Structures are given as structure tokens and as C-alpha cells.
Amino acid sequence: MTNLQRTSPQNLIRGHWVATEATLAVHDPEDGSVIGCVPDGTDAMMADAIAGAVAGAEIARRLAVHERQSMLRHAADLVQSRAETFAYTIACESSKTIREARAEVRRAVDTLSLASEESARLQGETIAFDRRPGAESRRGYYERVPLGVVAAITPFNDPLNLVVHKVGPALAGGNAVVLKPASATPLSALLLVETLLEAGVPPLVLSVVTGSGARLGGVLVSHPGVAMVSFTGGLATGEAIARQAGLKKLAMELGANSPVLVLADADVDRAADAIVSGAFGNAGQNCLGVQRVFVDDAVADRLLDGLVDRVHRWRMGSKMAEDTDMGPMIHEREAVRVGEWVAEAVGGGAEVLAGGTRQGAFYAPTVLVQVPPASRLCREEVYGPVVSVFPVASVDEAIRRANDVPYGLQAGVFTQSLDLAYRCIQGLSVGGVMVNDSSDFRVDHMPFGGFKGSGLGREGVRFAAEAMTETKVVCFNLSERVSR
Numbered sequence: 458m459t460n461l462q463r464t465s466p467q468n469l470i471r472g473h474w475v476a477t478e479a480t481l482a483v484h485d486p487e488d489g490s491v492i493g494c495v496p497d498g499t500d501a502m503m504a505d506a507i508a509g510a511v512a513g514a515e516i517a518r519r520l521a522v523h524e525r526q527s528m529l530r531h532a533a534d535l536v537q538s539r540a541e542t543f544a545y546t547i548a549c550e551s552s553k554t555i556r557e558a559r560a561e562v563r564r565a566v567d568t569l570s571l572a573s574e575e576s577a578r579l580q581g582e583t584i585a586f587d588r589r590p591g592a593e594s595r596r597g598y599y600e601r602v603p604l605g606v607v608a609a610i611t612p613f614n615d616p617l618n619l620v621v622h623k624v625g626p627a628l629a630g631g632n633a634v635v636l637k638p639a640s641a642t643p644l645s646a647l648l649l650v651e652t653l654l655e656a657g658v659p660p661l662v663l664s665v666v667t668g669s670g671a672r673l674g675g676v677l678v679s680h681p682g683v684a685m686v687s688f689t690g691g692l693a694t695g696e697a698i699a700r701q702a703g704l705k706k707l708a709m710e711l712g713a714n715s716p717v718l719v720l721a722d723a724d725v726d727r728a729a730d731a732i733v734s735g736a737f738g739n740a741g742q743n744c745l746g747v748q749r750v751f752v753d754d755a756v757a758d759r760l761l762d763g764l765v766d767r768v769h770r771w772r773m774g775s776k777m778a779e780d781t782d783m784g785p786m787i788h789e790r791e792a793v794r795v796g797e798w799v800a801e802a803v804g805g806g807a808e809v810l811a812g813g814t815r816q817g818a819f820y821a822p823t824v825l826v827q828v829p830p831a832s833r834l835c836r837e838e839v840y841g842p843v844v845s846v847f848p849v850a851s852v853d854e855a856i857r858r859a860n861d862v863p864y865g866l867q868a869g870v871f872t873q874s875l876d877l878a879y880r881c882i883q884g885l886s887v888g889g890v891m892v893n894d895s896s897d898f899r900v901d902h903m904p905f906g907g908f909k910g911s912g913l914g915r916e917g918v919r920f921a922a923e924a925m926t927e928t929k930v931v932c933f934n935l936s937e938r939v940s941r
Contacts, residue, residue: 466495468667469650470502471509472660477502481668483644485549486785486818487776492549495643498668503676506635506664507606511682513633513661514605522577524657525629529573532656536649537566543617543648550642551616552740554776554784565618565649568901571918572625578919579630579926586932597932603631604684604706604925608677610670610698612689613787614742616642620649622901623687626921628658632684636665637677641787643667670694678702685925689744692838692863692910708914708924710906712838713866714748715896716859718881719760720852721753723871727893729763731869732844735895737771737822740786741795741842744911745867745897748839750846751855757848761810761826764846768811768822785818786841792820795841798833802845805829812842836862852877856884865908869895888915 467474477496485492496502536543540562547558579601586595609623620638627634638646650665666673678686678698685706688698695711717735719728735747752760776784786792796815802825803809812823820842828834828845835845849855859868867889870881882890888907891898899905906915914924 466493466667468496468498468502468506469654469660469663469665470506471664472513475502481640483550483641486552486641486787486789493644495647495667498666498673500672500676503635503666503673504680506666507677507680507682509661510606510633510635510664513659513663514603516659517628517631517633517662518603520631520659525576525631526573528653528657529569529576529625529628532653532658533566533569533573535652535656536562536569539652540566543645546645546648547617547642548776550644551613552742552776552784552787554778554781556779556781557739561615561618564901565621568618568621568918569625571902572621572629572922575626575918575922576629579922581928584930584932593938594935595932596935597930599928599930601630601923601926602929604927605632606683606685607632607634607925608683608686609634609636610674610677610686610688610690611636611638611646613639613642614739614744616645617649618901619689620646622916622918622921624649624653624663626918627687627925628653628662629918629922630925632925633662634664635677635683636663637670637673638665638667640668640670674698675701678705687921687925695912706924708916708921709912710744710916711910711912712744712840713864713896713907713911714836714838714862715745715864715867715869716749716751716885717747717869717895718852718855718859718871719750719752719756720855720870720872720874720877721755722873722877723753723756724873724893725756725759725763728871729760729767731871731895731897732764733767733771733822735869735897736844737768737783737842738897740783740820741822742787742791742840743897744838745899746840747844747869747895747897749835749859750844751849751858752846753855754848754850757846761824761846764824764844765811768824771822773819773821783822783842786820787818789818791841792818795820795839795843798839798841799823799825799843802828802832802834805832807832807834807845838864852880853884856881860884860886863910866911867891867896867898867907869898887911
């Protein structure tokens, strides 16, 4: 691929672009070629970035609402005008095909636009202090005020839009941000940071430090100058952050093992289309991706035939080809890991109906049946292009087995019955139920998060912006009782 790094690699620290001697190469997972390099940030650089952000938080706090609106709206327009550059960058450094990358850019534009709108909606209301006897002379209200410094730690699978989902609401709420993007996909984030500065974000308000998350993350999340940590990634890392962070606000999206329930009255073709797209988009590297399917015995054979037929037509190949449906995984070691999980399941009695093969970082879209309940494919998040199908005898069995994992992000339910849909909605322990859709459906203004090991809090621009502010109460004790 074409080298994307046109200048020396730099991080934004204390309002200045800072270069380092030590750098990290960024590879295209398709062929392993080096497409750029970024600074290998140090503990001292991270500490310096946080100190600058503490000063920047005072600048951000004083920005008028119309200024926050304007810079976020301008940023949305700039990203839109550079959509193909962003898409090409995403496709080069990540697993996404060029079509998937373009879709992510469109979502990022929408997310920035939503953040611009929400900056004006962070409002309070008056409080009826005089509902209690003796408080007749008191009048007041509450308002939402910025937290200060928000730490944003982002994953590789959506290297642009998930950065926007943290930075946009933080800026809308009047905060400063220290961004630590995924080491595998930092170029999209750096390009966004440049765009935000051009859109008018004051330099001290936004910092970015690239490098090892294992090393830099601890410095960032434990620093007393950081008021909130917003993290998207794995459960084990989320648990480590919670231990390190101390008394801070935490927002965490920690993954899933998402189920889809296909009931006896479902439109089976519709379900098969949605399951294939939801399981194999972005090479299955999606927290919302379909991992387990519970299908009524009455339609199980039809669904399996439909899935296998669609998988055989699913095009795996070069990310830049316009007709490619699925590219490589983010690294060959991840494809090897997925192969090991599949082999473990097969060793326990599972049968591969489609896929199950690897070539380098490419792992073929895979459909399994008879997967052992204790296998990692059943219990953990595979984060790869593998779906396991389980025939069931009843709706209650489907709900029970769907819930029998330590995650609960989203679920899909296919049925034409409102009664059955509501039965599933009430029974499923998840943060979102998509009826006649796969688990892999999200719009950027909805509350997004899960139960159990799937995380803490909710993303979605409005909900993140509210979480990134504090409520402050103001009460006036007037000199005499006043009437309303």
C-alpha cells in the first residue's frame, strides 16, 4: 500500500506537535507492509500531555456553547470534505474493506454533528426548594458543568468513529481530552486530531499520545488530573483500568458474545441475510457481531442451508476491491487464535459447515454446529468471523441459553409475533434487543452499552455528553419569602 506518513511522526502535547526518536511502525494487516509510523510515547510524554490538558480544561470550560457547536460542526464538514482520505486511511491500517471504511466515515460525520447539537442540550432545570416547609424563601436550579480532563482510550476496530464517540461528547461538554488510540490503528485518529485543530479546537484542549497501551495506559488512567476514563476494549483490560483508576468516573464498553434468536415464525431468509452480515462484517471484529444463533428446531435446517449458501457467496479478498465483502483480521496472530478456538470446539464434537480455514491474516467466514457449551466459542468473545448455531426446542430454552454467558451487550430476535418479541425483550439480559435485526445494529444517537461483563455506562452522544459533565446545584436564600 502507499505510505500514508508524509511528515515526521508527531504527537500533540501541550498544544504542540512533538516528535520522538523512537517510533512504532503501522502495518497494513493485508500484506504486512509498513504504511506509516507514529511516536513510541513515553511515560513522561503522557504525564506532560495530562498536565497540558489540566490547563486546557480551564480553556474548554470557558468556551461558550456557540463556540463548541461551531467547532464541532466545522469538524464534521471538514471530515465530510475529506471523506475519501479518511476512508483510505481506515482501510489501509485496519481490517475494513474500502466500502466498510466509507460507511464508518459517514457515521463519524454524523457523530460529530450530533455532538455539535448536544452541546446546546446540556441543560438543567429549576428546583422547587419550597416544597418543604421552612424553605419558602429559597429559589434555585441545577446546571451541568464540565468534569475537566477526560481520558479516551480507543480500539482498532472502528479507528475513526469510536474516537469521535469519545472526543466529540467530551468537547461538547466543555472538557479537555487526552486521547490514546489503538496502537494498530493510530493514523485515522491523528488525522482526526489535525482536523479538529483546524476546525477551531484550542490546542491545549486536545492531546494525543501514541504507543504501548500496556505502558501508557496505567499512567493515563491513574493520574489524579484525569476526571473520567472512557475506554472501549477487552474485559480483562477494563477490569485492570477499574483497579488502577481510583475515584474517577468510568465509561467502559467491554465486548460481548452476542446472540440472535430465530423463532419458528421468523422470516428465515431475512434472518440469514442479517446473521451473515452481522457475523462477518469487519472480519467479525465487532463487539456487536453475531457469535451465537439459537434457532427453533422447526426452521433450523432452512436457516443452516441459507447461512451456508450465503457464506459460500461471501467474497473474501483485497480490502481495496470494491466487490470485497471481508478482508483480513487485524493481525495474523489473531487469525491463528481464532483457528485454535475452532479446533478446540471441533475436538469437542463441533462440526464445521463452512469455512474453518486460514491463510495468513485471513480467516474464512465460518459456520459451526454442535459446539460444546463449555468451549471458548460458547463462553467468551471470539472477535473473529465465526458463528455457532444451536437448534432449540422452545423460546424459553433460547432465552436461557442466550443469557448463559458473562456478557450482555445486544441481542437480535427474529419473529413476526409481538407477544414473542416482548417475551424475549423481557427475558434477555442485554443492553439492547433488536427485533428482526441481528445484534449488529447501532445508530450513534441511541444509548449503547450492556449488562454484566459488557461494560459500565452508556455511549451514544447524548448519554456520553451527560456522563462527561457533573450536576451542580445552585440555591438562593432570599431575604424574604417570595411568591411564584
